[in-house]
Amino acid sequence: MIPPCVAAMNATHAVAMDYAATGVVASVSLTAETILDAVAVLDREGYLLEDVMASDLKEGFEIAYHFSLFEGKSRLVLRLIAPHDAPKVPTISGIYPGADWHERECFDFYGIDFTAHPNLHYLLLSEDFEGHPLIKAETARKGLVDLMPQSWLEAVGLAKPQAPKTATPENLPPARPGAKE
């Protein structure tokens, strides 16, 4: 279920997720321009910042901010894509000071430049380390189509709604244990 405060966020897409299958109640897609306002909305609503997670996708670096309330199944994920050649994202550490370290960790592993961050240095890696170890090779990168659940892809328009129960390779039942690959 999408919480009402998401309406105030100017989101590109807001998709309700199945908590039992994903552990998240809603996924909100934003851009580098709209993220700060969206985070300010969550701060007013009393959300706690859980973490900031980056992943290396074909489309660019995806930054996912996880928030939850003190009570109830309420995990929200705000996500945005930053291009590989100039991954610039505004820092949210002005609103949530706890994001400071999480963003530095994303810088460590992916080299994402959080603009206006007060202290963007290696946190877990040594100061004289060079490079960003979790960046994938061009050939190893997968796109959102390969990584996101079908319901999300349909909701954001990246996949056509599938007619149920047709025998396409995607919705065949999983192979039985011991069956040949």
Added chain:
Amino acid sequence: MPTLDPIAMLGDRSSVRFEPGPTEDKMILNMGPQHPSTHGVLRIMLELDGEYILRAEPILGYVHRMHEWIAEQKTYMQFIPNMGRVDYLHAMAWNWAYVGAVERLAGIEVPERAEYIRVAVTELNRISSHLVWWGAYLLDLGAFTPILYAFDDREQILDILQDVTGSRLTYSYFTIGGVYNDVPADFRERCIKFVSRMRSQLPMYRDLVTSNAILRGRCEGIGELTAEVARRYGATGPVLRGSGIASDTRTSEPYGVYDRFHFRIPTYTEGDAMARYRVRLDELETSCEIIEQAVANLPEGPIATKISRNFKPPKGEASMAVEGARGKVLVHVRSDGGPKPYRVKLRAPGFSNLSLFPELAQGTLIADAVSILGSLDLVIPEIDR
């Protein structure tokens, strides 16, 4: 004459955020990475004015092992042993968070018996973690004897868990779909015996230690944290509950069979080191209650759902939050449908809790900083991952 700058002379690049020193009324002090109260290998740079802390900055990474990269190189099953090595004091919580995320992703049902065993071993492990914290914290504050009592009690738990899991510290007992092997026949009796032993010890802990005037002098009113600051820093676990917020993942988003258990979430409103201390001591009793209910209701049946050896979950992503001894343990797993995870992200509660330290330590005495640091209950391998 050029200013004498010992930090520049040592070529220490971690000091870039600090102005050259010392000056007449400022000193830069490195606390750690070998300081006993930093529990392992945490280093904190302190800018001091006399004994007062002007600024503190933790410097991490001394035990960084890049678990998130290792996860991408291994199959889903092969990564489970790493989870016992993230937080060595509460390994079961990390086992559960990772395995639970994969189960959510693949839609795997866990048998009832396995769910109850998971609860029982996780709570036993939580007690052993809190006992180590209790002993070590008091050691930081100058009381030597309590750690001997704490380790004596903890030894009983380690013996029980050794017979269940085969290991004493770095458990990799959970498996995708259940637990690795069944509990021994006398598990129930031993748990009940341990719980009654623990309960008989708690009044002694309270009388001899908690009400001790020196301890209270070192803890009360030290490192006060408001709920609002805790929320903005993402503090969870006893640190948050010591600031008056009764938030616990076991009740706020129940996982496994926790919704069938009755237990109280200890909360204190003072927000100081003493409040965090009291929360953890009360949680010993909470965990005892849960263990009693878990072993009393332990059903018969299978202990794991069989899964294929070349297990491949469908594409998608899943998160799983578990209440660890230090707070909310959160694991995110992304799958592209292959045999290895595409991305695994580990959210360590200690990481967010430690990020509070510069805020709490500012303006305090250096001796109080030791007390504050201990009250956050840090396990450095979890923070550095």
